[in-house]
Amino acid sequence: MDLAARPYRSVLYIPGSKERALEKAKSLPVDAIIFDLEDAVAVEEKPNARTLLTRTLSEGGYGNRTQIIRLNGADTEWGEADLAAAMDIGPQAVLLPKVESVGQVNRVAEKLDAHPACADTQIWAMMETPRGILHADAIATGPRMGGFIMGTNDLAKELNCRFRADRLPLQMALQTCLMAARSHGLICVDGVYNAFKDEAGLRAECEQGRDLGMDGKTLIHPAQVEIANEVFAPSDAEIELARRQIAAFEEAEAKGVGVAVVDGKIVENLHIVTAKATLAKADAISSMT
Ligand SMILES: CC(C)(COP(=O)(O)OP(=O)(O)OC[C@H]1O[C@@H](n2cnc3c(N)ncnc32)[C@H](O)[C@@H]1OP(=O)(O)O)[C@@H](O)C(=O)NCCC(=O)NCCSC(=O)C[C@H](O)C(=O)O
Ligand SMILES: [Mg+2]
Numbered sequence: 001m002d003l004a005a006r007p008y009r010s011v012l013y014i015p016g017s018k019e020r021a022l023e024k025a026k027s028l029p030v031d032a033i034i035f036d037l038e039d040a041v042a043v044e045e046k047p048n049a050r051t052l053l054t055r056t057l058s059e060g061g062y063g064n065r066t067q068i069i070r071l072n073g074a075d076t077e078w079g080e081a082d083l084a085a086a087m088d089i090g091p092q093a094v095l096l097p098k099v100e101s102v103g104q105v106n107r108v109a110e111k112l113d114a115h116p117a118c119a120d121t122q123i124w125a126m127m128e129t130p131r132g133i134l135h136a137d138a139i140a141t142g143p144r145m146g147g148f149i150m151g152t153n154d155l156a157k158e159l160n161c162r163f164r165a166d167r168l169p170l171q172m173a174l175q176t177c178l179m180a181a182r183s184h185g186l187i188c189v190d191g192v193y194n195a196f197k198d199e200a201g202l203r204a205e206c207e208q209g210r211d212l213g214m215d216g217k218t219l220i221h222p223a224q225v226e227i228a229n230e231v232f233a234p235s236d237a238e239i240e241l242a243r244r245q246i247a248a249f250e251e252a253e254a255k256g257v258g259v260a261v262v263d264g265k266i267v268e269n270l271h272i273v274t275a276k277a278t279l280a281k282a283d284a285i286s287s288m289t
Helices: 019-027 041-057 079-088 100-113 131-136 136-140 154-157 166-183 197-210 222-232 238-254 269-286
Strands: 012-014 034-035 066-071 093-096 122-127 145-150 189-192 216-219 261-263 265-267
Touching: 012 019, 012 222, 019 041, 034 269, 041 066, 041 079, 079 100, 093 100, 093 145, 100 122, 100 136, 122 131, 122 136, 131 136, 131 154, 131 166, 136 145, 136 166, 145 166, 166 189, 166 197, 189 197, 197 216, 197 222, 216 222, 238 261, 238 265, 238 269, 265 269
Parallel strands: 012 034, 012 216, 034 066, 066 093, 093 122, 122 145, 145 189, 189 216
Antiparallel strands: 261 265
16 A cells, blocks of 8 residues: 555554564554664664664564654764665665754655665654754655654753643644645654553543644554554544535535535535545555454
């Protein structure tokens, strides 16, 4: 399936250095995995993590979960070797940390263009610095761009803002990135919820991200997967409503009318686009199981 058509309800970070977690993920019901070489890996473990990760990914076993490798930045001592190692296994996507300009995307794209194993490799961008957020629209136009991942921990650090349950200090950044992503047909996945044992807090933040328009949530622990999968999936009631809207609109159209009424609300062509997207998402989710 085209990467853009896949679901991204649950996008789990796995430290590239943790063999047990890399193995466990093969049986977790996640839509996508970020195999991390950046912040989840200690400095002294970086080279070993790169070797372990490339070997693990070459062996396979992750089924239809989208596989994304987060590299260290090109300005670090590990960035170049990370990209070279990732390119050799022809990954579905590489994720660049702390992207602040489309130039950073261009430079990686040029290297991917020159590598025979990377014809279909996408570039994803961590959106997690004030400069990156301000340049979101330009970054979204970069070659091979597939999606944005919100890095709300780094962003909060850079803004010097407080962590609040309503994430008010982050709203402008979340919405700016969503608008840029939607303008250019990219996926946009929300940031992590750090308190991985707090189910109620996670659910509330997932619901907020979903209501904003996010495709899903990045996660740090297997215990968070079920809630994200549930919140970001269309509910049975939404699927049933979408079907009724489509049927009612087709009936109206057959009579030469451009508007139908369902449950006391008008249904026009634009609502049918949303209804069809809901059904397509439900189908894509079904194909994951
Ligand atoms: C948070 C953790 C350090 C907790 O680890 P641990 O104490 O080992 O948890 P458990 O004992 O409860 O683990 C139970 C089993 O689950 C496996 N496990 C744990 N985490 C993962 C995972 N992420 N993926 C897959 N499997 C996982 C354990 O191996 C246990 O397995 P088993 O023994 O077989 O039952 C840990 O969860 C962790 O390291 N999480 C990831 C942290 C991380 O990736 N951080 C970086 C990304 S966040 C970020 O950088 C965001 C962004 O850049 C920003 O700026 O916001
Ligand atoms: Mg970060």
